[in-house]
Amino acid sequence: MSGAEAVMRRDFAARERHAPDEAQVAALTGLAARVRELTEAVVHTDVDPAEADAVAAEIAALTARLTAARREHPPVAALGADGRLRHLANPVSGELNPIAPPVLLEIVPDGGGVRAEFTLSDVYEGPPSFVHGGVSALILDQLLGAAAAVNGTPGMTATLELRYRRPTPHGVPLTAEAKVSRVDGRKTYVDAAITGPDGKATVQATAMFVMPQG
Numbered sequence: 105m106s107g108a109e110a111v112m113r114r115d116f117a118a119r120e121r122h123a124p125d126e127a128q129v130a131a132l133t134g135l136a137a138r139v140r141e142l143t144e145a146v147v148h149t150d151v152d153p154a155e156a157d158a159v160a161a162e163i164a165a166l167t168a169r170l171t172a173a174r175r176e177h178p179p180v181a182a183l184g185a186d187g188r189l190r191h192l193a194n195p196v197s198g199e200l201n202p203i204a205p206p207v208l209l210e211i212v213p214d215g216g217g218v219r220a221e222f223t224l225s226d227v228y229e230g231p232p233s234f235v236h237g238g239v240s241a242l243i244l245d246q247l248l249g250a251a252a253a254v255n256g257t258p259g260m261t262a263t264l265e266l267r268y269r270r271p272t273p274h275g276v277p278l279t280a281e282a283k284v285s286r287v288d289g290r291k292t293y294v295d296a297a298i299t300g301p302d303g304k305a306t307v308q309a310t311a312m313f314v315m316p317q318g
């Protein structure tokens with residue numbers, strides 16, 4: 105067993121024992137949604153410095169309340185009741201993670217890979233009016249990895265190649281799709297793209313995932 109695999113297995117087992125129940129997931133999903141609204145409000149606010157200081161003090165108090173009962177690790181990915189992989193704390197798909205848009209993935213039937221429909225707010229802006237290229241890479245890495253996992257050949261991202269064809273607009277519906285093209289032993293090759301509302305690809309990606317030895 106490789107070092108990375110041993111660490112992941114040990115970590116996974118520790119987190120599985122402390123998975124949140126459904127009532128807690130529902131409440132924390134609502135909490136994360138409010139924090140996303142807070143992030144957007146912080147990015148756009150034009151309040152004066154005294155008001156910003158007063159709000160910061162209130163937020164610090166709220167953070168202390170949440171920290172009163174703290175998990176050692178974020179919740180682990182788990183199989184949901186519908187048989188889908190739920191990445192509750194994932195920075196792309198995690199409904200409990202305020203930094204995730206979230207981009208919720210659907211499995212395309214009959215080996216069609218995975219897809220997602222989502223809209224990114226200007227919190228994710230890079231160039232004016234457009235999505236940050238690193239955010240597009242993050243989302244694509246998640247879709248590519250999920251397609252490899254859904255194919256039954258999960259792995260760690262070993263290579264990720266991106267082609268930025270057109271700027272990706274924020275504030276409009278986007279689609280992303282990923283599908284396995286080839287499996288060669290422990291290596292899985294996957295293609296993906298983000299498509300704008302006009303149906304044209306804005307970013308195309310190819311990745312290779314390697315299942316750690318053992």
Ligand SMILES: CCCCC/C=C\C/C=C\C/C=C\C/C=C\CCCC(=O)SCCNC(=O)CCNC(=O)[C@H](O)C(C)(C)COP(=O)(O)OP(=O)(O)OC[C@H]1O[C@@H](n2cnc3c(N)ncnc32)[C@H](O)[C@@H]1OP(=O)(O)O
Nearest residue numbers: 108109112245246249250253258259260261262314316317
């Ligand atoms: C318990 C294990 C679970 C592992 C699976 C993990 C997750 C799957 C579960 C659910 C996934 C669901 C959704 C997906 C969600 C998110 C996706 C995001 C994924 C990430 O965000 S992940 C973080 C970024 N990622 C890393 O942090 C990787 C760091 N790295 C390593 O952990 C090792 O480096 C590793 C494992 C990559 C290889 O390690 P290794 O020891 O197994 O490799 P080894 O040397 O045996 O090579 C075997 C053959 O692959 C070729 N090869 C290897 N590496 C290559 C490279 N980079 N470029 C070109 N070729 C490469 C060799 O050339 C050889 O090829 P050949 O057989 O032809 O000679």
